[in-house]
Amino acid sequence: MKEFSFFSPGTLDEALTLMNQYKGKASVIAGGTDIVLELNDRSHHPDYIVDISKIKELRYVKVVDGIVRIGALSTFTDLENDPYLRDHVKSLYSACYYVGSPQIRNLGTIGGNVVNASVAGDTPTAFISLDATVVLRSAAGKREMKLTDFYGGPGKTELEKDELLTEIYFEAPTEQMATAYTKLGKRKALVIVVIGLAVLLEKDCNNICSKAQVVIGAVARYPQRLPLIEHYLVGKPVTKETFDGCRDLFSQTVYEMIPTRASVGYKKESVKGVASKTFDSILSDFSLCGVEE
Amino acid sequence: MSDRDFSVLGQSVIRKDALSKVLGEAKFAADYKFEGMLYGGVFRSTVPHALIKHFDASKALALPGVACVLTAKDIPGKNRTGIIIKDEPCLVDDKVRRVGDAIAIVAADTPEQVNEALDLMEVEYELLEPIFTVERALEEDSPKIHGATNVHAKKHLECGDVDAAFAKCDVIVEHTYNTSMLTHMFIEPDAGIARYEDKIMTVYCSTQNPHYDRADVAGVLGLPNNQVRIVQVTTGGGFGGKLDISVQCHIALLSHFTGKPVKMVRSRKESTNVSAKRHPMTMKAKTGATKDGKIQAVEVYMTGDTGAYASYGPAVITRAVVHCMGPYEVPNVRVDAVFTYTNNPMAGAFRGFGVPQVAYCHEGQMNAIAKELNMDPIELRLLNAHKIGTTIATGQVLEESVGFKETLIQAAAKAKEVM
Amino acid sequence: MEKIKIAFNLNDQDVSIETMPNKRLLDMLREDFNCTSVKEGCGEGECGACTVLRNGEPVTSCTMLAGQVQGERLLTLEGLSKNGELDILQKTFMEAGAVQCGFCTPGMILSAKALLMKNPHPSRDEIRRALSGNLCRCTGYTKIFKAVEMAIEE
Numbered sequence: 101m102k103e104f105s106f107f108s109p110g111t112l113d114e115a116l117t118l119m120n121q122y123k124g125k126a127s128v129i130a131g132g133t134d135i136v137l138e139l140n141d142r143s144h145h146p147d148y149i150v151d152i153s154k155i156k157e158l159r160y161v162k163v164v165d166g167i168v169r170i171g172a173l174s175t176f177t178d179l180e181n182d183p184y185l186r187d188h189v190k191s192l193y194s195a196c197y198y199v200g201s202p203q204i205r206n207l208g209t210i211g212g213n214v215v216n217a218s219v220a221g222d223t224p225t226a227f228i229s230l231d232a233t234v235v236l237r238s239a240a241g242k243r244e245m246k247l248t249d250f251y252g253g254p255g256k257t258e259l260e261k262d263e264l265l266t267e268i269y270f271e272a273p274t275e276q277m278a279t280a281y282t283k284l285g286k287r288k289a290l291v292i293v294v295i296g297l298a299v300l301l302e303k304d305c306n307n308i309c310s311k312a313q314v315v316i317g318a319v320a321r322y323p324q325r326l327p328l329i330e331h332y333l334v335g336k337p338v339t340k341e342t343f344d345g346c347r348d349l350f351s352q353t354v355y356e357m358i359p360t361r362a363s364v365g366y367k368k369e370s371v372k373g374v375a376s377k378t379f380d381s382i383l384s385d386f387s388l389c390g391v392e393e
Numbered sequence: 394m395s396d397r398d399f400s401v402l403g404q405s406v407i408r409k410d411a412l413s414k415v416l417g418e419a420k421f422a423a424d425y426k427f428e429g430m431l432y433g434g435v436f437r438s439t440v441p442h443a444l445i446k447h448f449d450a451s452k453a454l455a456l457p458g459v460a461c462v463l464t465a466k467d468i469p470g471k472n473r474t475g476i477i478i479k480d481e482p483c484l485v486d487d488k489v490r491r492v493g494d495a496i497a498i499v500a501a502d503t504p505e506q507v508n509e510a511l512d513l514m515e516v517e518y519e520l521l522e523p524i525f526t527v528e529r530a531l532e533e534d535s536p537k538i539h540g541a542t543n544v545h546a547k548k549h550l551e552c553g554d555v556d557a558a559f560a561k562c563d564v565i566v567e568h569t570y571n572t573s574m575l576t577h578m579f580i581e582p583d584a585g586i587a588r589y590e591d592k593i594m595t596v597y598c599s600t601q602n603p604h605y606d607r608a609d610v611a612g613v614l615g616l617p618n619n620q621v622r623i624v625q626v627t628t629g630g631g632f633g634g635k636l637d638i639s640v641q642c643h644i645a646l647l648s649h650f651t652g653k654p655v656k657m658v659r660s661r662k663e664s665t666n667v668s669a670k671r672h673p674m675t676m677k678a679k680t681g682a683t684k685d686g687k688i689q690a691v692e693v694y695m696t697g698d699t700g701a702y703a704s705y706g707p708a709v710i711t712r713a714v715v716h717c718m719g720p721y722e723v724p725n726v727r728v729d730a731v732f733t734y735t736n737n738p739m740a741g742a743f744r745g746f747g748v749p750q751v752a753y754c755h756e757g758q759m760n761a762i763a764k765e766l767n768m769d770p771i772e773l774r775l776l777n778a779h780k781i782g783t784t785i786a787t788g789q790v791l792e793e794s795v796g797f798k799e800t801l802i803q804a805a806a807k808a809k810e811v812m
Numbered sequence: 813m814e815k816i817k818i819a820f821n822l823n824d825q826d827v828s829i830e831t832m833p834n835k836r837l838l839d840m841l842r843e844d845f846n847c848t849s850v851k852e853g854c855g856e857g858e859c860g861a862c863t864v865l866r867n868g869e870p871v872t873s874c875t876m877l878a879g880q881v882q883g884e885r886l887l888t889l890e891g892l893s894k895n896g897e898l899d900i901l902q903k904t905f906m907e908a909g910a911v912q913c914g915f916c917t918p919g920m921i922l923s924a925k926a927l928l929m930k931n932p933h934p935s936r937d938e939i940r941r942a943l944s945g946n947l948c949r950c951t952g953y954t955k956i957f958k959a960v961e962m963a964i965e966e
């Protein structure tokens with residue numbers, strides 16, 4: 101590991117001041133589960149490290165006025181243990197539940213997962229299916245943007261060098277909605293996602309799908325909404341038959357996203373099973389909360 | 394026998410070293426420290442097959458804290474190591490034979506200085522055609538990795554009259570089986586620490602083979618065996634992968650040269666890149682049986698890829714040949730095996746020495762015969778199973794302890810329970 | 813580059829150190845505090861051999877910087893037995909034959925300890941999940957799960 105100076109601010113303001121002062125020369129460390137590996141193999145060597153892990157004010161999950169707000173320093177374990185998320189936002193809960201190992205879930209933060217923007221990140225897929233918004237702060241002020249736009253830019257993300265991601269928020273799913281996330285990997289634990297599929301579905305009182313947000317991760321560079329599938333689902337009855345009817349569409353979509361990739365043969369087949377599992381979970385949640393009128 | 398004390402035999406006893414391990418006190422190689430100790434590192438090739446045109450360590454040597462950089466020409470003894478065939482240079486002299494060959498070693502005051510020094514070393518290669526497959530290795534016009542041929546071992550085993558037996562068979566199945574390269578992934582990456590004192594070189598290391606290590610360290614240093622001590626410290630798994638020499642010669646050289654203790658701990662990546670692997674093998678098999686389910690003849694042609702160096706290859710080929718009929722009586726057998734060098738990672742010992750590879754072949758063939766004969770696959774196996782008194786293809790008579798039938802019966806019963 | 817001062821609680825003792833910041837928690841514990849029960853198996857968060865408990869929760873010390881433990885409470889295997897008395901898990905690991913090469917053992921025992929502190933009567937599935945970040949290449953896990961179950965019964 102090359103040499104650097106280390107700061108551990110206790111408040112967000114102190115952190116933002118440091119980010120401003122050392123703009124471009126400082127890297128942020130939160131849980132460290134991504135960045136320490138890069139520091140240790142010397143592929144990344146900033147002059148300054150700003151450790152934000154002690155900023156308590158950035159660690160929370162709260163629901164205010166129908167908006168779910170998650171502080172960037174919340175760990176996967178925090179989210180997995182949150183009763184509201186477990187009961188009402190199953191997609192995000194599952195995405196956290198299946199991350200790495202207990203040790204990694206105790207360290208890794210949501211902010212780190214979103215900013216790191218790895219192809220294999222689990223929570224960004226779930227967050228995009230929830231149409232989440234990120235809050236970015238710098239000494240100069242605050243910006244907000246949809247997560248899809250955050251990943252839209254030419255660089256890794258839209259994050260400026262003096263900015264911190266402080267919060268990610270989304271509208272709380274209503275009683276008419278169900279969400280699910282399925283992670284396909286080679287094992288049960290410590291596994292890199294091969295396909296991640298996150299779905300948010302809303303149905304009306306006639307059991308007709310009125311809204312569908314379907315996102316696939318680990319296929320393209322960033323998690324992608326699948327408008328063709330969403331379009332197919334909206335207006336159809338929320339039944340197993342409807343869901344079975346789009347298995348081939350999933351397959352075709354994945355094929356078109358990565359026609360020349362070596363993994364395409366496997367992914368275009370396995371996505372059908374992943375889709376079935378995800379929709380089974382959605383169906384069972386709808387039947388459990390007894391909203392069929 | 395009856396008056397012997399069997400108070401231990403057949404009992405579960407607590408390992409002698411369990412207490413030190415649950416207390417965290419057991420010392421593995423990386424846990425050792427000596428006063429004034431230096432750290433060592435290895436500069437490795439990034440290409441599979443090449444001549445070294447030019448190597449320059451002057452920038453590394455100029456770094457503060459760097460004690461020395463050694464290359465092949467600094468070796469006082471013989472620059473060849475290996476378990477059965479001494480074909481692996483301690484430091485590359487004539488040419489690079491795989492990605493990860495050791496070109497130079499460095500000792501410095503801190504691990505960070507070692508890394509900086511390695512970053513600053515420069516090498517220029519003249520690339521040679523790399524060989525990645527056994528097929529290419531066997532072609533006449535292929536470049537030769539060691540000496541005049543790429544064949545490193547050949548075996549032939551024959552008994553009975555194979556051709557006549559096949560002629561009388563009711564069913565014959567022919568299939569080809571490929572197995573892949575595997576790594577042991579012992580949990581403790583290779584590590585060691587060498588100390589040269591009073592003309593005795595002592596190497597504390599993670600190893601499965603201290604006596605072989607001693608011969609190789611003594612050979613490289615040009616010291617008599619009685620001036621080299623290898624201390625096998627608590628070793629974090631090996632499974633065959635710590636039989637080959639790892640850090641021992643390198644730290645011994647650095648310690649010999651600097652007069653200070655030198656420690657080397659491989660990263661997981663380095664360990665995985667250069668430790669031995671399970672031999673990838675291809676087995677072309679022909680098996681014949683009569684209608685009653687008796688196997689009459691087996692013919693196998695197998696090839697194995699031992700990579701850049703022989704390691705335990707000559708032992709693996711023998712076991713693979715002897716075991717490729719599986720635990721089944723076969724009166725007529727013909728097996729031919731060829732293992733070649735390639736520029737792939739070195740393959741060596743790995744739990745079973747080739748036997749797990751051939752299991753895919755003989756069990757695949759048994760299933761195929763059972764299918765052809767429309768027979769229960771377990772029954773077919775029991776019908777042909779080794780028993781006390783069986784003569785195997787090598788002429789050995791199995792005189793005792795042949796538990797295959799009982800094991801299979803119990804395993805099949807258990808499998809039915811869970812299926 | 814400046815040294816930093818880190819004060820924390822290690823195995824029930826308040827400690828502090830002035831050190832260069834460019835080290836991992838793993839390196840500081842092994843080199844500066846001689847806690848060599850903390851092992852490096854992969855250096856990438858995958859194997860769990862470097863597991864320590866931070867405020868009672870298992871974390872991989874190879875994925876943390878030393879400076880990040882300022883003010884925290886850490887437990888390594890060195891601190892588990894009290895006044896020469898073995899922890900129940902240390903006993904059952906020996907008795908169940910859950911220790912072979914022993915390289916995974918420190919991390920494995922600490923992960924099991926964290927589980928039992930939170931959940932004194934875990935099911936087999938809960939044990940498996942709690943230990944899923946600790947790889948063992950020798951035992952095949954069965955005896956490790958057994959050892960944890962024996963500790964529950966005591």
Ligand SMILES: Cc1cc2nc3c(=O)[nH]c(=O)nc-3n(C[C@H](O)[C@H](O)[C@H](O)COP(=O)(O)OP(=O)(O)OC[C@H]3O[C@@H](n4cnc5c(N)ncnc54)[C@H](O)[C@@H]3O)c2cc1C
Pocket residue numbers: 127128129130131132133134135136172173198199200201204207208209210211212213214215216218220221222223259263264265266290291292293856857858875
């Ligand atoms: C063994 C192992 C298994 C893993 N398994 C999974 C898995 O299953 N699924 C998965 O998605 N990921 C996995 N990861 C990756 C990693 O744990 C996650 O990406 C984690 O969320 C990163 O968060 P962190 O707090 O540890 O980030 P850090 O390493 O601290 O930071 C990551 C990056 O984000 C930046 N950053 C962090 N927080 C902020 C912020 N608030 N504002 C601005 N920039 C910030 C840092 O500067 C750095 O560039 C695994 C990692 C390991 C080592």
Ligand code: FES
Pocket residue numbers: 851852853854855856857858859860861862863872873874875
């Ligand atoms: S060494 Fe930290 S997880 Fe393997």
Ligand code: FES
Pocket residue numbers: 580629630910911912913914915916917947948949950951
């Ligand atoms: S006992 Fe060797 S890795 Fe677990």
